[in-house]
Amino acid sequence: MCWLRRDLRLGDLPALGEAIGDGNREVLVCFVLDPRLESSSGERRLAFLYDSLRELDAKLDGKLLVVRGRPDEEIPRLVDAVGAGSVHVSEDFSPFGRRRDDAVVTALEESGATWQPVGSPYLVSPGRVTKSDGTPYKVFTPFFRAWRDHGWRAPAKTEAPSNILNPSDIHPSGRIRIPAAPTTLDLPAGEDAALERWRTFVDDDLSGYESDRDRPDLDVSSRMSAYLKFGNIHPRTMAADLGRSQSAQAYLRELAFRDFYADVLYNWPKSLWHNWNDQFDDIALDTGKSAEKHFDAWREGRTGFPLVDAGMRQLSETGFMHNRVRMIAASFLVKDLHLPWWWGAKWFLDQLTDGDMASNQHGWQWAAGTGTDAAPYFRVFNPETQAKKFDPDGDYIRRWIPEFDTDDYPEPIVDHKAEREEALRRFGEL
Numbered sequence: 001m002c003w004l005r006r007d008l009r010l011g012d013l014p015a016l017g018e019a020i021g022d023g024n025r026e027v028l029v030c031f032v033l034d035p036r037l038e039s040s041s042g043e044r045r046l047a048f049l050y051d052s053l054r055e056l057d058a059k060l061d062g063k064l065l066v067v068r069g070r071p072d073e074e075i076p077r078l079v080d081a082v083g084a085g086s087v088h089v090s091e092d093f094s095p096f097g098r099r100r101d102d103a104v105v106t107a108l109e110e111s112g113a114t115w116q117p118v119g120s121p122y123l124v125s126p127g128r129v130t131k132s133d134g135t136p137y138k139v140f141t142p143f144f145r146a147w148r149d150h151g152w153r154a155p156a157k158t159e160a161p162s163n164i165l166n167p168s169d170i171h172p173s174g175r176i177r178i179p180a181a182p183t184t185l186d187l188p189a190g191e192d193a194a195l196e197r198w199r200t201f202v203d204d205d206l207s208g209y210e211s212d213r214d215r216p217d218l219d220v221s222s223r224m225s226a227y228l229k230f231g232n233i234h235p236r237t238m239a240a241d242l243g244r245s246q247s248a249q250a251y252l253r254e255l256a257f258r259d260f261y262a263d264v265l266y267n268w269p270k271s272l273w274h275n276w277n278d279q280f281d282d283i284a285l286d287t288g289k290s291a292e293k294h295f296d297a298w299r300e301g302r303t304g305f306p307l308v309d310a311g312m313r314q315l316s317e318t319g320f321m322h323n324r325v326r327m328i329a330a331s332f333l334v335k336d337l338h339l340p341w342w343w344g345a346k347w348f349l350d351q352l353t354d355g356d357m358a359s360n361q362h363g364w365q366w367a368a369g370t371g372t373d374a375a376p377y378f379r380v381f382n383p384e385t386q387a388k389k390f391d392p393d394g395d396y397i398r399r400w401i402p403e404f405d406t407d408d409y410p411e412p413i414v415d416h417k418a419e420r421e422e423a424l425r426r427f428g429e430l
């Protein structure tokens, strides 16, 4: 049996390759819709998931078995129903995934089926790269060097198996129809779309990536994040195309950030919703009615700080925000509005199609100054200077704020200079 989770593709999928083996046995390919994840994923992520499943089902000639329930009940039930000897999965290193899989392994004990995890959604699986004394890295740059030295395998050559078990032959399979997407997406989901997007990026924009990646007005970043999040493509497939150019290496460094944050979460699972650096636990934060008013203005893109507002509107209209703008919008929430970073992180997770616990929570902790290797607390982004530098002609701002040059655009809700001083004062109190 091959149980798909964050690996919704057929190519470069070692778990599928091992399930097929020498091709002499039938394979059940299945996905379990877990109500716990359905209720905590934003609409866009659900739409992306359902569309990815629909594409996979079509590629498997309608033989992808989708069931709904708790995996520790559904997987043993399916193992019994088909008499499976082994369950093949890509390993999940997230705190939720590890708890879920531990429960499945326990529930499988009586079935006689073996649990066969192989590979992960990362170039180098969390926990593999450590300092010489075996402890995890807390700083990105040395992690990056050790990560590159560790290396990774070439892409696995896998494709749709010819001997898939047909779910209609399984009684009772518990099969459900893949739900309709609850909303529309600004980019198509699925393995074919991921490969096409990747090829277009490599042909058109990779060479300028190093110089232009911080420019939200130019639209030149790869937009691979949601495909990576759902495993429509493995980063190994991407790394194999990169080559040695400066821009290619700059891109690889970003993929390393993704692995770094997964590694941090693996080693410090509490950092999901708590300050990684607990020295910040006592910093004074605003709460109450006026804090909530500020939070609403931030969410709705009405702060009067154009680059922040443009980013927040891009997010709510499309489910995406450029990386540089994510950093500025996050910094503004924490350092200009003095709000808890987890308020912002939760809103991002609700809206983002690429919303990912490791990258999002640690991206937020970086901006808040509370994470590993974080921006020092006293370094406060100035949204106006940032706009001049990274959106020099104001094209990005005008794209998302049509009323920018009119009286309808709000005045700044705070005085940046004064709030910067206030942030430093609170920091000094620690």
Ligand SMILES: Cc1cc2nc3c(=O)[nH]c(=O)nc-3n(C[C@H](O)[C@H](O)[C@H](O)COP(=O)(O)OP(=O)(O)OC[C@H]3O[C@@H](n4cnc5c(N)ncnc54)[C@H](O)[C@@H]3O)c2cc1C
Pocket: 213, 221, 222, 223, 224, 225, 226, 228, 229, 254, 255, 257, 258, 261, 321, 322, 323, 324, 326, 327, 330, 348, 352, 354, 355, 356, 357, 359, 360, 361, 363, 364, 367
């Ligand atoms: C506050 C904040 C929240 C974030 N939340 C998420 C999130 O929920 N999901 C997510 O995938 N990324 C998140 N990021 C990282 C980054 O903003 C996005 O990965 C990037 O904007 C996606 O666009 P892209 O694919 O065009 O990026 P590209 O610039 O083309 O980068 C290529 C790939 O590298 C990875 N990557 C790039 N930058 C980072 C980074 N800083 N951290 C981790 N991985 C990175 C992504 O997988 C990305 O697809 C967040 C960053 C910040 C500052």
